[in-house]
Amino acid sequence: DQQVKQNSPSLSVQEGRISILNCDYTNSMFDYFLWYKKYPAEGPTFLISISSIKDKNEDGRFTVFLNKSAKHLSLHIVPSQPGDSAVYFCAATSNRDDKIIFGKGTRLHILP
Amino acid sequence: EPEVTQTPSHQVTQMGQEVILRCVPISNHLYFYWYRQILGQKVEFLVSFYNNEISEKSEIFDDQFSVERPDGSNFTLKIRSTKLEDSAMYFCASSVGTDRYTFGSGTRLTVV
Numbered sequence: 555d556q557q558v559k560q561n562s563p564s565l566s567v568q569e570g571r572i573s574i575l576n577c578d579y580t581n582s583m584f585d586y587f588l589w590y591k592k593y594p595a596e597g598p599t600f601l602i603s604i605s606s607i608k609d610k611n612e613d614g615r616f617t618v619f620l621n622k623s624a625k626h627l628s629l630h631i632v633p634s635q636p637g638d639s640a641v642y643f644c645a646a647t648s649n650r651d652d653k654i655i656f657g658k659g660t661r662l663h664i665l666p
Numbered sequence: 667e668p669e670v671t672q673t674p675s676h677q678v679t680q681m682g683q684e685v686i687l688r689c690v691p692i693s694n695h696l697y698f699y700w701y702r703q704i705l706g707q708k709v710e711f712l713v714s715f716y717n718n719e720i721s722e723k724s725e726i727f728d729d730q731f732s733v734e735r736p737d738g739s740n741f742t743l744k745i746r747s748t749k750l751e752d753s754a755m756y757f758c759a760s761s762v763g764t765d766r767y768t769f770g771s772g773t774r775l776t777v778v
Binding site: 556643659 | 667669701703708709755757766767768769771772
């Protein structure tokens with residue numbers, strides 16, 4: 555059972571526009587959600603997180619939105635920059651368990 | 667949906683002992699990886715494995731570490747003589763190509 559789903563394997567966005575990366579989850583026990591960015595041969599790098607008691611968290615160009623009723627979260631990057639081209643992982647965890655459950659990732663291409 | 671399975675979920679070992687962390691990647695995947703996350707720190711890349719050999723490794727992956735795919739289904743990480751600083755969450759991942767990873771849910775290694 556894939557508890558964290560990123561249904562889009564890839565996404566291409568023009569530089570300067572908004573990138574929206576989506577993630578769905580099935581486990582209602584998850585109470586903390588994270589987005590990671592990954593370059594080749596490197597580990598995923600933490601980007602931004604959100605607690606289940608919030609519906610939005612913003613950090614510079616990055617905003618994460620959480621819709622608990624739909625079990626859906628999204629990462630917005632605006633404006634998109636060339637250095638944003640990477641694989642983005644959605645992940646979730648609960649305070650009952652120290653495991654991080656990762657989605658499969660979405661490759662973001664920022665086009666010039 | 668296929669999953670990457672890691673066993674055990676938690677391993678406690680004495681300093682200086684050898685430990686083997688086990689992973690069963692998805693059967694049609696070709697690339698295999700180990701990552702680790704020390705508590706409170708970032709997820710770090712350790713090693714990638716393709717075509718029955720290591721394709722890339724990080725500075726962390728020194729002579730104390732080795733990987734093996736002994737039987738075409740398991741992918742193991744061995745730490746020859748564990749140190750206290752090896753305590754971390756170890757993640758296995760596999761992929762068909764070089765993105766779109768499926769991560770396992772991790773093995774927490776505690777060295778005492």
